[in-house]
Amino acid sequence: MHSVDATGPGVPARPVALITGASRGIGHASAVALAQAGYDVVGFSRSGESDSSETAELVRQAGGTYSSHKVDVSVEADVRTAFRSFLAATGRRLDAVVVSAGITSDGLAATMSADRFDSVIAVNLRGTFLVCREAVKAMRKSGGSIVLLSSTSGVSGQAGQINYSASKGGVNAMTQSLAKEVAGMGIRVNAVAPGFTDTDMFRRMDAKARHDLTRHIPLQRVAHADEVARAIRFLATPESSYITGQILPVDGGLTA
Template identity: 45%
Template sequence: MLTEKVAVVTGGNRGIGKAIALAFAKQGAKVVINCSAEKSLETANKVVDEIASFGGEAFAVVADVSSFSEAKNLIDASIKKFGKIDILVNNAGITKDGLLLRMSEEDFDDVINVNLKGAFNCIRHAVRPMMKFGGSIINMTSVSGLSGNAGQVNYSSAKAGLVGMTKATAREFAKKKIRVNAIAPGFIETDMTHGLNDEVKNEIAKTIPLKRMGSVEEVANVALFLASDLSSYITGETIRVDGGMIM
């Protein structure tokens, strides 16, 4: 499905990003696994090794995408290694939750810089080389950006901004055959949710029509669809993967 395609996945060393990287590699893509710091390189290289174990090709790049120059280094390294970029997944993200009256300016800025500006930085540097062949950009937003969430003014703002960025860039680059879409996950089983006890998980499940949390693989399947030619007439769209939570 993605044979000979080159994909860059930010935050690809764990969680949803890792699942997307593995799904792409299993479909023939060469994958760049981005992590934000040297301390995360070990986990990124484990993903590279896992991809190699089934015959795929990948390598890891340390870059803090909230930095304009480091995002450029990520894209430059990807092109130097594989010669092109066909797919960009802006998955890198952080949370620093808190009620607005207690939220520091630093906590607001940090979340905006990674989740929103980080996506801008990567798109800004990736689109020019992508123009030659066209491609697919996938922004990982959240249901928090669609409905809002108390205690997440910074995160909801950043993720809502990604929806607008998706639509604006989709319009700008459609003529260059670059499609831009977003995925809005709901409650997904990740390392963060593994720490929740069963009672909390059951209460969460009650708010979801499908009565369960989603898996990272279910999100990755949607990313695979958006990255492939199966979605060749879809751009500017945000697809919820939330079990019907905010329909």
């Protein structure tokens, strides 16, 4: 049963979506998309409220509430504390979790330090596991949907991205493994694998590299973050109630 919010006596609360990396990029777009679909949003980000004001305002404009938590998803204590804080403070049921937090640190394998490799694995793979573990605990009696953010680099590893490709390939395997573990609890687990997307991460590349990459995409352009967010929204909501264990490419035909 959903909890009751402050909109009036006996009025069911909106469903709740928790999103990591909610302050920017695809996480930010997903927060807005889910608010437009009728969800209240809980945002986890390393910057916390200081970088989430735009997300919070757009969620409110869509009719939802937004609460921000400062969380480093690679730190086990941070993730556990944030989940417990949210659940204890609100008493709300958690309906959807979107694991969008991620980093890159590109470089060739022969010159990449172990620390540089580990930093990407820590956030993208270990962090995804830690959030998923707490999400399953929160959803085990009520069911729900977990959507992980993968990448086309996890489908086909890319030169210069051995750490990032490995992390996202791990996310794909995690998606399928976890989906089988928790299906009996009524929890669905899927992943979205974007290709090149117009986010801060893509904009940091030099102009020539962006142009060279874009010309290999059949649709001849990169994705907008809200296009990826719409796919995430579909998998996060009951619209996709019979889909689990899938990795959905959103890549303009790049992996076709």
